[in-house]
């Protein structure tokens with residue numbers, strides 16, 4: 001069978017707090033395969049964001065491995081790990097995290113420039129993506145002038161800008177009203193399925209989880225159901 005797009009092997013992550021050490025992940029294992037959309041559903045505070053940040057190479061695990069298409073990210077230096085993240089992983093946050101002083105288009109262009117794509121090509125790709133999310137008329141607007149749903153659509157377009165293999169999302173529609181959440185979530189699923197990506201999407205909403213291929217949860221620092 002082909003290599004998983006993303007694999008966690010025995011991942012541990014603990015935080016130092018005033019009350020002592022807090023072990024959040026104690027040995028998390030997970031395989032995400034191309035074309036597979038997995039829901040991450042677990043109670044608040046059990047480590048969903050931590051798992052996503054470690055899986056997305058935004059935080060390093062204290063032990064264990066994060067393998068991206070078979071490459072052990074722990075063996076890479078900072079620059080190579082950043083390049084691997086930029087080229088293979090798209091991340092969508094609950095709150096859009098767009099850069100407020102840049103237009104919608106620039107927000108989708110910038111990560112491409114960071115990944116060494118030329119400006120002209122990056123702009124063409126940003127326009128294509130924004131158009132696919134129905135945002136042609138919002139291209140030149142800054143995030144503050146966009147609705148919550150539009151902001152999240154731009155954030156999704158940005159996550160897809162470098163043609164990732166894996167999409168990770170932390171409550172991507174958790175900040176939207178029910179109707180908008182449903183629409184944006186549908187567009188997100190279509191974008192992920194249409195591109196054959198592997199995806200891990202944290203949600204508190206069982207109806208959204210039911211629309212994904214399978215569900216995993218976190219219990220005592222382990223992934224259950226993965």
Ligand SMILES: Nc1ncnc2c1ncn2[C@@H]1O[C@H](COP(=O)(O)OP(=O)(O)OP(=O)(O)O)[C@@H](O)[C@H]1O
Nearest residue numbers: 015016017022024043044045046047048049050051
């Ligand atoms: N940087 C940090 N330093 C110290 N403790 C942290 C840090 N980040 C997270 N934690 C703690 O780790 C635990 C897991 O947090 P995390 O945000 O991963 O949970 P979560 O399942 O995503 O929660 P929620 O559903 O509320 O977003 C919590 O107890 C949190 O307070």
